[in-house]
Amino acid sequence: MSDSDVACDSPNTLKRKPDDDEKALEAEIKRVALDDVLPAAARISDYIHMRMLCLVKDASMVVGHKGERISRIKLETGTRINVSENIKNVPERVIYLRGSCENVAKAFGKISRAINDEDDRESNDRSLPLTVNLLVPHHLMGYVIGKQGSRLREIEDQSAARLVAGPQQLPLSNDRVLCITGVADAIHIATYYVGQTILGCEPKYRARKTIFYQPSAMHSVLVNNYGIAIQHQQHHQYHPGEKAKRSRSRMSPALPPTPNEVVFHPYLPLAASVQGSLGVASNLALPHVRIVEGINPQTRITSVVQEIFIEELMVGNVIGKGGKNITQIKESTGCSIQIADPVPGKNERKLTIIGTPIGNQTAVMMINNKIDIDKRNQHNRHNQQHNGHMKI
Incomplete structure (x- = not known):
C-alpha cells in the first residue's frame, strides 16, 4: 500500500492537525x-x-x-x-x-x-x-x-x-x-x-x-x-x-x-488627605501606619490624595533594595507614592499616595503588611539569637 493510500484511509489524522494549528493561531x-x-x-x-x-x-x-x-x-x-x-x-x-x-x-x-x-x-x-x-x-x-x-x-x-x-x-x-x-x-x-x-x-x-x-x-x-x-x-x-x-x-x-x-484638577483635593474617601480603610486601625484625618469632599472625585506616616526606621524596608518593594506596590495598585525627606528630630516619615480610593486603600494595606512582616522577622531573629546565647 502506497503512502498516498494510507493518507486517504486516515482522514481524521489529516483534519486534526489543521484544527490544532487554528486553535494555536x-x-x-x-x-x-x-x-x-x-x-x-x-x-x-x-x-x-x-x-x-x-x-x-x-x-x-x-x-x-x-x-x-x-x-x-x-x-x-x-x-x-x-x-x-x-x-x-x-x-x-x-x-x-x-x-x-x-x-x-x-x-x-x-x-x-x-x-x-x-x-x-x-x-x-x-x-x-x-x-x-x-x-x-x-x-x-x-x-x-x-x-x-x-x-x-x-x-x-x-x-x-x-x-x-x-x-x-x-x-x-x-x-x-x-x-x-x-x-x-x-x-x-x-x-x-x-x-x-x-x-x-x-x-x-x-x-x-x-x-x-x-x-x-x-x-x-x-x-x-x-x-x-x-x-x-x-x-x-x-x-x-x-x-x-x-x-x-x-x-x-x-x-x-x-x-x-x-494640569489643574478641580476634582483633586490638594489639601492634606481624604481619609473618608477610602471607605473601609477609614475605619481600620493599622498598627504600623498612621493615617491622617481628612475631609471627605462633597463633589464626586476619581482620584484622591492620601497622607500616611510610618516609622523612620521602616522606610528602607518599604522602599526595598533598588526600590523593588515600593515599585511593586505602585504597579499593583496603580497609585503614585511620594516619600518625603526625613525631618530632623522626627521618628516618622510622611508618604503621599495619589490614586483611586480603592487603589489607595490597597497601597496602605500593602505598606502596613510589609512593615508587619519585617517586624515579625526581626523579632524572630532576635529571639533566635537570644536563645543561642542562652544555650552557650
Whole structure:
C-alpha cells in the first residue's frame, strides 16, 4: 500500500492537525491583542506597540463600515491594529497598534484623518487639528518628557504638534496620557518621535510590567478629563523659567495651552488627605501606619490624595533594595507614592499616595503588611539569637 493510500484511509489524522494549528493561531491572536509582549516572530529592530485611548464614536470612525476602513489602514501601513471591545455604557475604547515605528506612526496619521473624516492626502491650511491620546506607562513617560521637558519641546519643534503629558496615573493602572494635538501629518511625525524615544529607553525599563488602563463605566478619562484636564491647565510644569511662547504652524488658535503648564484638577483635593474617601480603610486601625484625618469632599472625585506616616526606621524596608518593594506596590495598585525627606528630630516619615480610593486603600494595606512582616522577622531573629546565647 502506497503512502498516498494510507493518507486517504486516515482522514481524521489529516483534519486534526489543521484544527490544532487554528486553535494555536487563535490563541496567539488573543494573546497579542491583550498582552504588551513582543511576538517571537517579530524580528523588526524598531518593532513597537503603542496604544491610543479614544471615544466610542471616534473608534467607530476608525473601524468604518463593516471594518473596511481599519482593514485598509492595516493593509496600507503593514501594521497590526486591534480595537478593544465595545462595552455598553463605557464611553471609551483603546486602539492597539503594532509594527515598525515608522509604520505605526503612519497608521496614526491615517487614523487621525479617519476620525476627522478627511481624505487620505497631505495636510493643508484647511486640515482640522485633532487630539490623539496615547497611553504611555508611567515608568517610560519620564523619557518622553525629558529633562525639564526638553524632549517634549524637541518633538514639538520637529512635528509642529503640541504635546501635553498627564501628570497622574490612570485609575487601576500605571498608564498616563500623552496628548498630541495637531493636524494628521503633525500627529504622524510626533508619534514617530515618541515611538523612537520609547525604543531608545534602556531594555530593563521597557521590560517592566505595565498595568494597562481598561475603560470602565466606573471611571472615564476623556469624559471627566481625568489626569489631563487639558482645558484647565494654569501653571508651569516642566520649565517654569521659560516665558517665550512659540507659534505652531497649521494650528488652530483655540488649541489647548502648551505642555509647559501643569494640569489643574478641580476634582483633586490638594489639601492634606481624604481619609473618608477610602471607605473601609477609614475605619481600620493599622498598627504600623498612621493615617491622617481628612475631609471627605462633597463633589464626586476619581482620584484622591492620601497622607500616611510610618516609622523612620521602616522606610528602607518599604522602599526595598533598588526600590523593588515600593515599585511593586505602585504597579499593583496603580497609585503614585511620594516619600518625603526625613525631618530632623522626627521618628516618622510622611508618604503621599495619589490614586483611586480603592487603589489607595490597597497601597496602605500593602505598606502596613510589609512593615508587619519585617517586624515579625526581626523579632524572630532576635529571639533566635537570644536563645543561642542562652544555650552557650
